[in-house]
Amino acid sequence: MLAASLIGRARLVVAVSLMITYASGAVAHGFAGDRFFPATILTPDPFVADEMSLPTAVINPPSPDGSRAIDIEADLAKRITPDLGLTLSHRWESLTVPDMPAVTGLGGAFSAELDYQVLLDAPHQALALLGVNTSFGHTGRVQALGAPDFTTISPVIDFGKGFGDLPESMPWLRPLAITGTLNFGFPTKTQSAGVPNPNTFNFGFSFQYSLEYLQHYVTDVGLSAPFDRLIPLVEVSFSTAVNRGLGGQTVGTIQPGVIWFGQYVQIGAEAIIPASRLTGHGYGGVVQLHFYLDDLFSNSLGRPLLRW
């Protein structure tokens, strides 16, 4: 009798749990309706999630001065509530300068970004979030690796749009999706060691063609695993200085590549092509292993910390 009562209660708890999830429309992963947005390597994701990139390994193109950096990056995204998320990231760097021994250590700055999901339009496959990114000064090797000795605060808008809502007369365009980011970076110091720290306007986009969407939502073209989980894409990212004598100077990269996503992880690989002489010359590359914590730990770490 007691056992039956406990089983009944457990079933009720499961049913209520399912109803709450169903009713809230909470989006972990990058879903907007039937569109799955992968976590892109270069362009910030337009959704809050419980995910982790570890590692992101980057061989940067050679800089104009001939130096070359190899980065190992880690990112952790965690939902605080279903719509509020926090992302933490940092990187380890190995910098090689011609005729000098390599220098290694924490490069760049430790950064934290708080994001709020302001738009989730399932029928139109649209997503957007507003956030504030803070990269903290003195959290990397300032002298040896050029990590910033100042904090930069950046208000952020990230957005995504899938084109699955296009008319059925355009089937080959419906797997397309675009994500993008716009932000301004405001350094808290105007100069470091006599070098100006300008405000920057930063923007980037990813142009994705989901073979998963094509195969499973538009038309069966005969793709099977693993090819039905591939998303070829091109990402671009630019940063333009806007003041302090450096106005108009732009650095950026163009990164064609592909992402494969499975049930628990995704793997991405992209070439890195400098988009301006200031950025560097030659080519680089990046590979990323990305974990879906909401699937790996669906009853613990993968859920929002708070639920309202």
Next chain:
Amino acid sequence: MQRWLLQLLAVAALMVPPVGALAHAFLDHAVPPVGGAVPTPPKEIRLTFSEGVEPRFSGIELATSDGRAIATAPAIRDPADDKQLVLAVPNLAPGRYRVNWHVVSVDTHRTEGEFTFTVGP
């Protein structure tokens, strides 16, 4: 071995899926095929997902291409395969049909989608 590499491997080991971990249910296979044509009316619509689905919170709706709903019994989960959802359909006249599906995987993740297929020559 470098200490940082050992630390990295330790964290990566923590990421090995725990036993019984489940994920979002993606559509893996559909009969009739997505966007395809079948010469004779199908007796059922059978969708296979990448994960087991929870039948109480999953369903398939069928409509004509102009949006008129077609009455059916609720979709059921195949007793022999918890990844398959099956909708028995009445005799369909030649034409184009729209399938709407939504599933909740057994760990409560929700996914949805739609596609069309055509009956007839």
